[in-house]
Amino acid sequence: MARGGFLASTMIGFTRALARAMASEQIARQAGLLQSLDPRVRVIGLFTMVLAVMLSRRIAVIGALFVVAVIIAILSRVGVLMLVKRVWLVVLGFTGVIAFPAIFLTPGDTVAAFAGGPVRITVQGVQTATLLIARVETAVTFTSLLVLCTPWTHVLKALRAFRLPQEAIMMLAMTHRYIFLLVETAGQMFESRQSRTVGLLKGAEGRRITARSAGVLLSKSIELGNEVYLAMQSRGFRGEIRILSDFHMRSWDYLGLAAFLFAGCLSAWIGR
């Protein structure tokens, strides 16, 4: 298959999948572990976990954190099959592209050599690639859990409680709420491109079109963000989001917070 065609069809699959995954705010309203915690605890807790993943340099620790993420997912009614199909495979595809060259480019002990020497796979290269993929997979899993288990207005209010600047919050909120819409748009863009060019795109041409689409997508997302902000203003939003549910920290929430902080610090320390 032509490379452009392959790229485009992968993109279509990816965007469709992500669209469905992100649109499932249903999960956010079911009873589950994360859902039972105060949104502020969810935000801090999962952020701590992401940080721990990023700070850990040991694959075993990252593996353990991954297992923790899966357990949290199951207890929060996020289907593992859904995570496999809609998060893990997608991330693997994307990170794989970045990690793959590292296998060859990292200097170190040679495992196998090709083309008479210059192209070599090294132990260090394989380690670097594995670590990168494991890290991104685990971090994205924790992030997805937050996104899937928390209605965006709650995330917004929780972030506000941490006195984050208004602009930063709006940006995050728009990304959170509108990612699925953008992603759907991306999917449609690729599909319509695809149907017009019927897989005839090759190499450079394919890349150029992809780059241009990404540019269009970026400006679309900025525009969409602006529009939504106007729509919110029009209904009286003036920087401070107000929602019906009040946040209350109960002992259960403090317990959850302590557990997250403990697990995060511990793994960052062991994995250092």
Place this chain on the structure above:
Amino acid sequence: MLMPPMFELRDVYFEYDGIPALHGLSVQIAEGESVALLGANGSGKSTLLRILDALYFPSHGQVSFSGRPLTPEALHQEEFALSFRRRVALVFQNPDVQLFNPTVFDEVAFGPLQMQWSKEEVLSRVGATMALMGITHLRDRPPYRLSGGEKKRVALASVIVLDPDVLLLDEPTSTLDPRSQSQVIDLIQEWKGSSKTVITATHQLEIVDDIASRVLVLEEGRVGATGTAAEILANYELLLRANLVHAHRHSHGTITHTHPHLHSHSKHEH
């Protein structure tokens, strides 16, 4: 003393990064009027509505609401901003922009909550509005998963819950099938009663009669003509010039003739 008009625009200019959208537009809209903004794609309808809703401010010229200038400074004052936002409501052209909450209930409750109404008041107003709009059964559904007609009704509910004095509607029916279209128009009329001001942007001639007593035709960013619905609809030259109708050429044997063609339902989209 004479009541100031609801809206008064004087010589208003607006441009998007150098691309002019409004070009010396002046208009007055009185309280209780129902006005249609008629114009082809790109004639500046949405831009004008956003200026009326004080989301955009003109680069030149004045806009006032009930005699009070609408400026960024005025909207920075909490008291004025809240009362203006409660009194003037805009239903956006694109419902996916307008509907940003996780459920229909949250969507309708968003405005009242920003107005800092009490919890009881929010609950009762939201309940009553959902019943009026016939969307009570959609209460817990995510708005972006609804049909086009349902989305429009939720979008309407999300603004009329504040009981505004002025309703600004941007293409309220353009993407709807004829049945949902007449439903939405009925809802608007039922809500309007006699005292509300309703300003509707559209390029659908067939709904003008139902939604407006006065029509403003926008051409190239200014008011090209104004009159009653009947006057404007009868002015074929004007409609042709404003790209609201197109002439169809037919040949019958050797004779070629032209006749007007009114834009009808469902042929348009955005």
